[in-house]
Amino acid sequence: MIYNEKLECANKEDLKNLQSERLVKAVKYIYDNSPIYRQKFDKFGILPTDIKSIDDITKLPFTPKEDLRDSYPFGLFSTDIKNVAEIHVSSGTTGNPTVVGFTKRDLNLWANVAARSIACAGGKKGDIIQVSYGYGLFTGGLGIHYGALRLGATIIPAATGQTKRQIKLMQDFKPRIVACTPSYILYLAEEMKALGVDPRTSSWEVGIFGSEPWSIAMRDTIDKTLNMTATDIYGLSEICGPGVAQECIYREGLHIWSDFFYPEIIDPVTNQPVPEGEPGELVITTLTKQAIPLIRYRTRDIVSITYETCKCGRTAPRLSKIKGRTDDMIVVRGINVFPTQIEHALLQVDGALPNYQLIVDREENALDKLEVLVEVDEKFFTDELQALENIKTTIKKAIDSTIGLGVSVRLVEPKTLARTEGKSKRVIDKRHLH
Ligand code: DLL
Numbered sequence: 001m002i003y004n005e006k007l008e009c010a011n012k013e014d015l016k017n018l019q020s021e022r023l024v025k026a027v028k029y030i031y032d033n034s035p036i037y038r039q040k041f042d043k044f045g046i047l048p049t050d051i052k053s054i055d056d057i058t059k060l061p062f063t064p065k066e067d068l069r070d071s072y073p074f075g076l077f078s079t080d081i082k083n084v085a086e087i088h089v090s091s092g093t094t095g096n097p098t099v100v101g102f103t104k105r106d107l108n109l110w111a112n113v114a115a116r117s118i119a120c121a122g123g124k125k126g127d128i129i130q131v132s133y134g135y136g137l138f139t140g141g142l143g144i145h146y147g148a149l150r151l152g153a154t155i156i157p158a159a160t161g162q163t164k165r166q167i168k169l170m171q172d173f174k175p176r177i178v179a180c181t182p183s184y185i186l187y188l189a190e191e192m193k194a195l196g197v198d199p200r201t202s203s204w205e206v207g208i209f210g211s212e213p214w215s216i217a218m219r220d221t222i223d224k225t226l227n228m229t230a231t232d233i234y235g236l237s238e239i240c241g242p243g244v245a246q247e248c249i250y251r252e253g254l255h256i257w258s259d260f261f262y263p264e265i266i267d268p269v270t271n272q273p274v275p276e277g278e279p280g281e282l283v284i285t286t287l288t289k290q291a292i293p294l295i296r297y298r299t300r301d302i303v304s305i306t307y308e309t310c311k312c313g314r315t316a317p318r319l320s321k322i323k324g325r326t327d328d329m330i331v332v333r334g335i336n337v338f339p340t341q342i343e344h345a346l347l348q349v350d351g352a353l354p355n356y357q358l359i360v361d362r363e364e365n366a367l368d369k370l371e372v373l374v375e376v377d378e379k380f381f382t383d384e385l386q387a388l389e390n391i392k393t394t395i396k397k398a399i400d401s402t403i404g405l406g407v408s409v410r411l412v413e414p415k416t417l418a419r420t421e422g423k424s425k426r427v428i429d430k431r432h433l434h
Helices: 012-033 035-044 054-059 065-070 104-121 139-151 163-173 182-194 216-226 339-346 385-403
Strands: 086-090 098-102 128-131 154-156 177-180 206-210 229-236 241-247 254-256 261-266 280-286 297-303 330-332 335-337 352-362 368-376 408-412 427-429
Touching (some): 012 035, 012 054, 086 139, 098 104, 104 139, 104 177, 104 229, 104 241, 128 139, 139 154, 139 241, 163 182, 177 182, 182 206, 206 216, 206 241, 216 229, 216 339, 229 254, 229 297, 330 352, 330 368, 335 339, 339 352, 368 385, 385 408
Parallel strands (some): 128 154, 128 177, 177 206, 206 229, 352 427, 368 408
Antiparallel strands (some): 086 098, 229 241, 241 254, 261 280, 280 297, 352 368
């Protein structure tokens, strides 16, 4: 189902005109209302009147995440706090958390893009949706909630945790859609098995999974394990939370709602645009936001983009699955590695489970080493030792050839690695501890 055909399938020229019109207004609004941006513009020697169309966007300065952190809590807001209807906070690992605000109009926009996203995944009015993202300062739960409400779905605001209850809710209320992190749905499947429930019999037909990177191999695993269609949703609290981009049923990239969130893909080192189809850092400009509009926000997420019209008829450009973040890319012996690459490689091996962790370490005066901990099927621990050795070698070969680096593999029994209800932590970098 297409929620807003006029905009999602707009002809490219109309879309560009709309983006231009909105950018011109947004830049003027921001210049007039945000002292921090005004200073930035002045320093850059640029005036709002210099921006006449979307093509002029490259004349504008970038907004790094630090601008938000340094202006904690409300410094980057373009509106008085009394006009802010809701506040969300993203807890960073270092420094101040990032605080974002929504006016009523911003909440309306968020509900619209989240409704578009749910519809894009295959949801429709009348569907029952189990929302198992965290509710609260995290944007996941409330964002999907607002979208589902706007779409006319029936919401089960399950939030995270109480895994057994989640399963009971599913069995009793029979939701067709579930929304949570990809790692949490696998955890739910594992718990179902432990309770003697076959995950393939679940009522969930469509999954709306995001908030952390996950590979296509992980998607196949989820599809098979739960007999459902797992779709990818992208978002970040700085822009609006879930609903910035979403896969349609063809799952050939995530449609970014570029009538509101204008995307650019740049080389994160040179800051220059990369050609269509090449990976780079996603930069987003919010075209209509009020409380905390952002110009050329550096998301640190690595993606590629295509502007080709999709089989579903949408012209909204498509992002590739998010490869990872510039800041969770690990550099081992000069080679750049994203956890999703390792995930994809190891899930090609029969018997390897989708639970893994990467440990990077450096012994004194020695080279960095990357150890991959992988859970493998129980049967390998009861069979003869040779079977365990064989799967270990196969996993190692699969990873080595994918990333071009020799790793060491440690096999662990099922359910040994930490489980999560939210975002999983895949990398432990011990190098900073020395
Ligand atoms: O994670 C918002 C969200 C909630 C998105 C629920 C989707 C579903 P933050 O906590 O601010 O917001 O984290 C944003 O998470 O910059 C990405 O690095 C990562 N991320 C979000 N969605 C995806 C995805 C929410 N589909 C950060 N694939 C982003 C990969 C994702 N990474």
